[in-house]
Amino acid sequence: MKKKNWFLSMAMLLTLSMFLAACGGGEAGGDEGGEEGGDGQQFVNILTGGAQGTYYPLGGTFAQVLNDNLDNVDANATSTGASVENMKKLRDGDGEIAFTQTDIASYAANGELMFEGEAMDSIKAIGTLYPETIQIVTTKDSGIENVEDLKGKTVSVGAPGSGTYANAENILEIHGMTMDDISAENLDFGDSTSGIQDGQIDAAFITSGTPTGAVEGLSATTDINIVKFSDDKISELIEKYPYYAEDEIKEGTYGLESAVKTVAVQAMLVTTDDMSEDLVYEMTKAIFENTDKISHSKGEFITADSALEGVGIDLHPGAKKYFDEKGVSAE
Incomplete structure (x- = not known):
């Protein structure tokens, strides 16, 4: 009888341990989209353009700048169909930062032309870059x-x-x-x-x-x-x-x-209002404080002083915080 009770107790303990393990199995890792991974890293996908354009190589440089200067960020650049596709991918949660033209960002925010009836008021500016x-x-x-x-x-x-x-x-x-x-x-x-x-x-x-x-x-x-x-x-x-x-x-x-x-x-960087103010502030600061590290010919045009020229849409609060500290304002 004692042996039977011992086996029954062991079986119950084994079942309980398996149940607890199953409940805890979904906690490993983390969501993308700027959310923390299992090790506290923030995953940042930069949506760029075609491999033979300017966005893709410049986006790779930006990713390197972010990775070198922000311990909690894991950034990468993804080749895409550029401006219009990037706006839609941001809307769908397929990226955290995107390159786009200022005119396309305006169309997206206001629901005009190729975005007729699909206004994306979640799109927010980080800053303009170069012509x-x-x-x-x-x-x-x-x-x-x-x-x-x-x-x-x-x-x-x-x-x-x-x-x-x-x-x-x-x-x-x-x-x-x-x-x-x-x-x-x-x-x-x-x-x-x-x-x-x-x-x-x-x-x-x-x-x-x-x-x-x-x-x-x-x-x-x-x-x-x-x-x-x-x-x-x-x-x-x-x-x-x-x-x-x-x-x-x-x-x-x-x-x-x-x-x-x-x-x-103008080329510009945009994000969405889902991104945290602190993270966007840190990324904006890292990019515009390290323009000398941008290993692309367009680096000479990218400055904090000119980053609000022609923006045309609302700034993300994190970007605004950075430019306010720098004393930079839109015209």
Whole structure:
């Protein structure tokens, strides 16, 4: 009888221990999205752009800066479809920080154009970074010198709903044209420059910081031309769409023999209001206090003093706290 009772007691203890282990099994690790992992780390996924653009390599540098300066952050950069896709991924919780154009962030926050009826009031700004130059790339032999010359040509305008596509629509409109006046192709930057090199397309809209890797690659084998904008069309564009600004591609870039006048929007970093004030403050401070560690040519444009220029949407409280401490304010 005693032996039977002993076995019964052991069986009950074993069952109890298995039950407690099962209850505790879900506690290991942690949620992503800026939440703490099992070791207290904050996982931060930076949504960037295509591998041949500017966002992806710059995002990798930002991730390194965060990892080097914040002990509790585990950051990585992810290649994406860039601005529009990044806004949707942020909304869906697939990232914590994202690169985007200022115009696209404004469309997303206000539910306009490609975000019609889908206003994302959770999107908050961290700060602007550098000009995103609209480059209409073609070859010297194409005979395309101005925007009007694109009429009837095969032109890459980016994916429908992308930032590049919206820029192309705005610019064609100001010049009295629509997508119906060209043979539009929806290619990424790499395929656009390959298409120009192979003679499959005549020109491509590329909205990116200069120099852009894909365009540099093309210029290494082909004499290229960047379409110029006239002063009156620049003024007309900015008057109708204030998030544009006059810009210039310097002489020598891509082997250009003279500077080219064009327009730009701003690249910016955004996050969501789900991110904690303390974490966003620390990340904003780490990035803007370590711009000398940014191993990318765009690092020279990234400063705290200019980070609120053209933001256009509400700042995240964590970013605002940092810029308030620096005495930086929007105009």
